[in-house]
Amino acid sequence: DQQVKQNSPSLSVQEGRISILNCDYTNSMFDYFLWYKKYPAEGPTFLISISSIKDKNEDGRFTVFLNKSAKHLSLHIVPSQPGDSAVYFCAARAIQGAQKLVFGQGTRLTINP
């Protein structure tokens, strides 16, 4: 049973436009959500996170939105740049204090010049 789902395996966006990556979860006990970015042959790199007590967190071009009632979060990247082309993983913390992350299967984002 996959508790974190990224239903879009891939997304293609024009450079300069907004990229929106979506993530759904089923476990209402998740209390912290993160986005990781991964380039080929590298490990995931932390991008941005949000606590379940907030509905928005912004860091430069990256904004994460959390809709707890819908069990949905999204990552907005604006403006999109070619260097943003990567696989993006949504993750959720399963147990407070345990640092156990449950990951989605990733969305491959391609930014076209």
Added chain:
Amino acid sequence: DTAVSQTPKYLVTQMGNDKSIKCEQNLGHDTMYWYKQDSKKFLKIMFSYNNKELIINETVPNRFSPKSPDKAHLNLHINSLELGDSAVYFCASSRPPGGAAYTEAFFGQGTRLTVV
């Protein structure tokens, strides 16, 4: 200077063999992890160690045995390798869990294991 490093990066081996993957972090973190990325691309936690003590052990076959000689190292030893063990294995580290506070995990570059 690499923060979390794994060796080897690629490993091809025959079924039934025993192999080890090494991981070292120079971030001064107390907590280290092994994650597995399977063929469907899901990243799933296998083990977590805090200051050399096992704190998370997911449903992993006992052919997989993590070993932490000190808090900067967490090695993964796999006995009697099977075809289904083929995957990318990621080591990670973080500051220890602190109740409500979360600290992000830093990942190594991964080890692609292929069992033939």
